[in-house]
Amino acid sequence: MKKSMQWLKAALLVCATVWFASCSNEDSAIEPYEPGAAFRAMLQSLDWGQDTTFVYGHKVPDVDAVCSALGYARLMRALGYNCKAKVSSPIDRETQFIAQRFGFDVPELKTAVAADTRLILTDHSDYAQCVDGAREARILQEIDHHVEGDIKDSGIPFVRREIIGSTCTIIYECYKELGIAIDDETAKILLAGLLSDTRNLTKISTQREDSVAWTALVAQLKLENEVAEISRLMKEADKNFDGMSDSAIFVSDYKGYEIGGKNIGFGSLDCKVEEAEDFVRRMLDVMPMVLKDNKCNMLFAKIDIHVPNPDASDPDTPYVKDGIYFIYYGEGAKEVAEAIFGPSISEGVTYSKETLSRKQILPLIKEILE
Numbered sequence: 130m131k132k133s134m135q136w137l138k139a140a141l142l143v144c145a146t147v148w149f150a151s152c153s154n155e156d157s158a159i160e161p162y163e164p165g166a167a168f169r170a171m172l173q174s175l176d177w178g179q180d181t182t183f184v185y186g187h188k189v190p191d192v193d194a195v196c197s198a199l200g201y202a203r204l205m206r207a208l209g210y211n212c213k214a215k216v217s218s219p220i221d222r223e224t225q226f227i228a229q230r231f232g233f234d235v236p237e238l239k240t241a242v243a244a245d246t247r248l249i250l251t252d253h254s255d256y257a258q259c260v261d262g263a264r265e266a267r268i269l270q271e272i273d274h275h276v277e278g279d280i281k282d283s284g285i286p287f288v289r290r291e292i293i294g295s296t297c298t299i300i301y302e303c304y305k306e307l308g309i310a311i312d313d314e315t316a317k318i319l320l321a322g323l324l325s326d327t328r329n330l331t332k333i334s335t336q337r338e339d340s341v342a343w344t345a346l347v348a349q350l351k352l353e354n355e356v357a358e359i360s361r362l363m364k365e366a367d368k369n370f371d372g373m374s375d376s377a378i379f380v381s382d383y384k385g386y387e388i389g390g391k392n393i394g395f396g397s398l399d400c401k402v403e404e405a406e407d408f409v410r411r412m413l414d415v416m417p418m419v420l421k422d423n424k425c426n427m428l429f430a431k432i433d434i435h436v437p438n439p440d441a442s443d444p445d446t447p448y449v450k451d452g453i454y455f456i457y458y459g460e461g462a463k464e465v466a467e468a469i470f471g472p473s474i475s476e477g478v479t480y481s482k483e484t485l486s487r488k489q490i491l492p493l494i495k496e497i498l499e
């Protein structure tokens with residue numbers, strides 16, 4: 130997978146440094162190479178100011194957004210930098226569940242920041258997903274596993290982007306490179322984000338790096354016998370919509386983007402095939418309200434269709450994903466949806482046999498609107 134240019138440059142620098150070190154020390158004792166040295170030097174070079182630097186995941190935070198911010202704030206504090214994790218909107222049910230189960234405190238809610246506040250962003254790369262006020266803030270660092278968004282235009286001094294399963298895996302790597310010990314509470318925080326974003330290493334976005342972090346964290350916490358059950362309960366908490374309004378369900382996994390000057394809202398939902406007709410209708414009904422509430426020009430959602438597992442020998446997996454409905458609302462949204470997925474199957478609804486993720490669909494939308 131393609132990683133950012135910054136990271137490529139860093140890798141080349143590392144190679145060059147190793148090569149140089151190995152050439153120049155032929156006759157003398159070879160200096161031990163410390164991979165964290167460049168990282169530490171970069172951190173020291175940042176303009177930290179006097180006030181607390183806030184570490185934020187994306188708006189409508191999921192477990193990875195919350196835990197990557199918590200984990201990175203802890204790492205920065207261990208290095209002597211005055212950082213604190215916050216959330217820009219309330220935490221979800223899955224995060225509440227795992228924080229209680231693992232026994233860690235979730236960040237306080239702080240919905241906006243004043244101009245010139247110093248920020249570190251995790252798990253997002255788009256201003257539309259930032260805490261309010263971020264455009265006037267000073268963004269010092271971004272640690273993310275999504276494709277590059279419009280935050281790159283801020284002149285941000287440090288970006289670390291790896292297209293892997295979870296931002297918490299990247300944070301784990303940062304601890305290792307910097308030689309900072311991961312205490313058990315931090316291990317739980319990082320594992321929580323990793324379990325959630327990769328669904329216990331089962332999602333297609335999972336990479337070798339995620340497995341390496343998972344193995345180390347599970348072993349440290351001695352959770353070998355519990356991890357599958359914890360992951361199952363996290364997923365259950367995530368899909369527990371009891372007592373929620375249809376508009377709250379629509380935005381339960383929602384991200385905003387600014388693409389070609391338009392505000393785009395993009396939800397990610399699931400339904401069982403036998404409930405699909407009713408569910409799609411309910412979501413279409415609330416789209417005008419969600420569009421208005423989130424000040425969007427266009428609103429989309431992909432709805433994963435879950436069908437009974439044809440492999441009856443696997444009782445742990447009664448349903449499997451099979452295709453998506455891609456629903457749309459707002460001026461110009463129909464043209465975008467149909468350009469990607471073909472003619473609507475009913476007003477507001479297109480269909481794809483292929484089960485595409487939001488990460489896969491987003492570049493297709495960008496291609497049309499930019």
Ligand SMILES: [Mn+2]
Binds near residue numbers: 252274
């Ligand atoms: Mn994530």
